[in-house]
Amino acid sequence: MSTWEGILAIVGLALITLLTRGFFLFPDRDLPMPHWLQRGLRYAPLAALVAVVAPELFLTQGRLIDTWRDARLPAALLALAWFLWRRSILGTIVVGTAALLLFRLGLGW
Amino acid sequence: MQPVAAPLWRHPEFARGARDMVETALGIAAWGLLTGVAMAKSELPTGLAVLMSLIVFAGSAQLTALPLLSAGAPLWVIWATALCVNLRFVVFSAGWRRYFGPLPRAQRLRMAYFSADLNYALFLRRFPEPPPLSDAVPYFWGGVALNWLAWQLPSLAGIFLGDLIPTAWGLGFAGTLALLALVFAMLGDRASWAAAGVAGAAAVAAYGLPLKLNILVAIAAAVAIGLLVERLPAAPPKGTP
Numbered sequence: 273m274s275t276w277e278g279i280l281a282i283v284g285l286a287l288i289t290l291l292t293r294g295f296f297l298f299p300d301r302d303l304p305m306p307h308w309l310q311r312g313l314r315y316a317p318l319a320a321l322v323a324v325v326a327p328e329l330f331l332t333q334g335r336l337i338d339t340w341r342d343a344r345l346p347a348a349l350l351a352l353a354w355f356l357w358r359r360s361i362l363g364t365i366v367v368g369t370a371a372l373l374l375f376r377l378g379l380g381w
Numbered sequence: 382m383q384p385v386a387a388p389l390w391r392h393p394e395f396a397r398g399a400r401d402m403v404e405t406a407l408g409i410a411a412w413g414l415l416t417g418v419a420m421a422k423s424e425l426p427t428g429l430a431v432l433m434s435l436i437v438f439a440g441s442a443q444l445t446a447l448p449l450l451s452a453g454a455p456l457w458v459i460w461a462t463a464l465c466v467n468l469r470f471v472v473f474s475a476g477w478r479r480y481f482g483p484l485p486r487a488q489r490l491r492m493a494y495f496s497a498d499l500n501y502a503l504f505l506r507r508f509p510e511p512p513p514l515s516d517a518v519p520y521f522w523g524g525v526a527l528n529w530l531a532w533q534l535p536s537l538a539g540i541f542l543g544d545l546i547p548t549a550w551g552l553g554f555a556g557t558l559a560l561l562a563l564v565f566a567m568l569g570d571r572a573s574w575a576a577a578g579v580a581g582a583a584a585v586a587a588y589g590l591p592l593k594l595n596i597l598v599a600i601a602a603a604v605a606i607g608l609l610v611e612r613l614p615a616a617p618p619k620g621t622p
Binding site: 275277278279280281282283284285286288289290291292293294295296297298300302303305308309310311312313314315316317318319320321322323324325326327328329330331334336344347348351352355356359360361362364365368369372 | 405426439501553559560573589605
């Protein structure tokens with residue numbers, strides 16, 4: 273791929289970012305959207321986050337993990353416990369990452 | 382001359398928007414770094430990697446496009462793939478319209494371009510119902526500005542320091558942990574618990590779908606279940622007969 277093709281591809285990708293993020297913001301007239309759908313959209317960001325997190329925790333190479341001896345599970349549980357206790361995301365990251373390393377390097381999980 | 386008005390970043394909601402993003406920014410930074418490292422290790426020349434990070438500004442689309450670029454895939458394949466990976470943003474844009482619909486189109490689109498996943502999540506948490514635009518706009522830009530920095534600086538660092546940064550462990554997990562905490566911060570009524578549970582199950586079950594379409598499946602399932610559970614009769618309050 274030549275440099276110019278690369279630039280073209282990347283500019284196109286940037287336009288796709290704008291197109292998708294702005295999709296329903298392009299038209300000036302309000303879009304008729306049923307009320308129930310507007311309400312339901314409240315669940316979209318939560319669902320998108322969960323949809324990223326769940327496979328990261330429960331899948332290995334696209335398959336459901338078949339052992340509980342996976343360092344990610346205790347690490348995520350400890351991190352979650354910390355978050356529910358202290359409500360600090362920073363602490364959650366530190367605790368979870370430390371636990372992950374302990375279980376991986378210490379126990380070989 | 383600009384009309385005489387206090388600059389946007391002086392507005393208290395701007396600071397609040399940035400502050401609400403601070404802790405999450407660490408997770409974003411971890412992913413930005415990871416994405417930068419992935420770009421450094423691909424065959425993309427450094428200049429193009431920098432351009433991509435700065436103007437594409439969509440991590441999952443970038444990661445999906447990298448192997449296609451390296452393999453010399455046709456442009457339309459690269460673009461169609463990114464379009465699919467970004468479909469969740471189309472859903473979010475319908476949500477943004479409720480808040481920013483009255484603004485001029487150029488301003489709406491400028492805001493849309495910078496609005497990443499976590500901006501939408503945090504914005505909805507701050508403003509479940511549309512506030513006056515004079516509050517919504519500075520809050521939006523505060524969060525977006527911090528998110529942009531927290532993503533771009535580590536991403537650029539990753540591009541230039543790629544080989545020095547071990548990707549083996551920890552980095553990606555840090556981003557996952559930040560999201561996990563955010564998920565639990567957003568859980569409230571039982572409809573949201575049901576929506577989250579179903580979204581997780583759907584995302585895992587549909588993981589085999591290409592182009593991260595499992596995220597879209599999860600969103601659709603969660604919206605349906607959320608609406609359904611909202612309609613169930615509420616449990617009788619405790620202490621009343």
